[in-house]
Amino acid sequence: MELLKVTGLRAAYGHTRVLHGIDFAMDKGAITALLGANGAGKTTTLRALCAMVKTQGEIHLDGERIDGRATEDIVRHGVAHVPDGRGTFLNLSTEENLWLGAYTRKDRGAVQADLERVYGYFPRLRERRRQQAGTLSGGEQQMLAISRALMLSPKLMLLDEPSFGLAPLLVRDLFEILRRIYRQEQVSLLLVEQNAAMALELADSAYLIETGRVVLAGTSADLKRDDSVRRAYLGY
């Protein structure tokens, strides 16, 4: 069942065109990775999905067309974006950040249950629930950002460079938890990562983006075997 279909996505920052026509698709219950070097347009693709940048082209989410809508509306269709830089509300407490994730939901009881579950994935957050979010470490803020996205009870979670700035051990733990979340929450993940090796371990399928275009697509296994990918992005 197709969850996300993107056709001919073009995006620009002011007069600088960054995406020149991206096409890709995702099924329900899949984990897909967008790989590529710095500046290839991966982050811009995620931002384009959430209308955080001016776009042209078509985006279909679960059968409905969402391009041209405002960010706040797209979010209400079940898209949770974990932005690069975490996007934490630094002056609010950890728990207030989490409650904000559930802002659009009406089912108070289920939200409370979700909060407990999220603390289950990241016990460190429960310890720091009343602490100001700005005082959390980089790793903790990343956990907070992912948790906030989960609180939306999303169909699709967009993760922008979750490994950024984290120590390798932390990255490993984080990806473990992402795998757990994927299995238990039945949420589809679209992952943007510079760390291609870790991304390909987690994802089923991947797209390679270079200078605003998709240049390679396939299953993770396919990409891992591809010579050019191996040399350029996997380092061997």
Place this chain on the structure above:
Amino acid sequence: MDAFLHQVLAGLATGGIYASLALALVMIYQATHHVNFAQGEMAMFTTYIAWSLINAGVPYWWAFLLTVVVAFAFGILVERIVIRPIQHAPVLAVVVVFIALLVILNSVTGWIYSYTIKSFPSPFPAERPFGFKYMSSHELGAIGITLAVLLLLYAFFRFTPLGLAMRAAAQNAESARLVGIRVGWMLALGWGLAAAIGAVAGMMVAPIVYLDPNMMGGVLLYAFAAALVGGIDNPWGAVFGGFLVGVLENVLGAFVIGNELKLSVALVLIIGVLLVRPSGFFGSVHVTRV
């Protein structure tokens, strides 16, 4: 000693009014980084609406409530119609629009109500409370109303989901959108609340300075001073600053520089804070990357 105490207490009463207006200024600044030069005139205009209601026979507290509601709606309207188009315009354009708003409100009020000074009733009795000789009932009442408003606001922002959403939108608009908050409407709501607070401030100050289209000019200046002293992006600072400025104004005016020069206290405070410590007592220090 007697006189000093009297000045301090009277200063706290006017300080509460400055604190309210300063809070309105800070609320708008936090969310938009704009200084609402027209905040005083908005408060004045809505106070005239209260006067009209009272004159038409509406009992005071109903008029009070109705005015607050009308002011709230008015604030939202101004934000959506006048302010939204120039949100990202250069500083001069924004300043010009705010000054234009100031001027239009001032002149329209003068047009409709004429420039003759009117008296505005106080809801509090004329006799001094419990024979307390240092404060009039109105002054005590004004402090009470101010504190009640501040408490209500605090509770709203701290304990309600909407208040949380507004705080989030003011701090980080992009992240707020990512959790589904309609940031545009949060700004409008902020303006509505600021206008409502201003209306309360206007209704509390009018019995003291008498109702006249130019009554809020000085008050606005004191509110600016208060907001800057407290830290232009810190609501608690605004409240603290308000009471401090009120007391300073009265004490300096009565004992040091004379009552005719009271406004220069505000001027000196504003320029002093901007030059020496722009972040005030409690504001955050901004470092701009080159």
Place this chain on the structure above:
Amino acid sequence: MTKKTLLIVVLLLAACALPFLVSNYRTFQFTLVLIYAIALLGLNILTGYNGQVSLGHGAFYAIGAYVAAVLMDKAGVPYWATLPAAGAVCLLAGFLFGLPALRLEGLYLALATFALGVSLPQLLKYKALEPWTGGVQGIVIPKPEAPAFFADAGLPLNPDQWLYFFTLAITLLMFLLGWNLLRGRVGRALVAIRDHHIAAQAMGVNNALYKSLAFGVSAMYTGIAGALGAIAVQFVAPDSFNIFLSILLLVGIVIGGLASISGALYGALFIQFVPNIADEVSKAAPWAIFGIFMIVSVYLMPTGVAGALRLLLARSRQWGQNKRTSKEELAP
């Protein structure tokens, strides 16, 4: 001779003929227009060209006015000699104010100057200065007479006419000076600082010096205008120099056209004559109109009247050219 120079000469001739064609009162009104034009050029140098927002320029106008009044009233200085004095005092005052202003960016400078503008009347009423400033009542000064030489030469001028020509001469001088200043290196430096102050600094422009000088020169212009204003109105009092004077000057440059010399003239005409017409409707009407025009200006006509005219001229020239080329194309 270019079209532009021809236009200026025609305007000058018309300006010189004016006092003989209209009533004394009208002449007086046009004198005020010229005075406003000088003040607006001053504010424009600071805010339009250099990007420093001042909501308190009425203060410099007031200082100039009081210098003139005090010198004439207390020291018997002839009216024409008060102008350089007012200019010098305001040049210094503006420069001194510009030094701390260096630390204030856009919005905060607007706030600080706004505070100055609001508290100005109170400062002018300061009791200790009363023996000089005349306190709340202010100072009355006599109207200057035309020099005898004109009557002797067979061209008698009444005081209003003389004042008009005197002001016209000063206006021409100030505008010429300003035009020369702004079209050269100084003007470019001011604009560079306004648009990209870091790049300007990196290219060797001494930001601090230029910004403070801009303040000084701007204050000098407005101060001279203030002195002329005092002489024309024959009266200075604290309450005429309230925040609305500063706002009036802002209205003038916004509607006339920012960063434009001719804009100062259009703006002056606007702020002088709109109240005359609108006053019929209500005392409050002029300001409502000013406010609406300011907002309209920002949304629809950000370059003011001067800019709009320039655009119209360019469009009509383009249209004329298109017509010519299409005619040529049709010819065999």
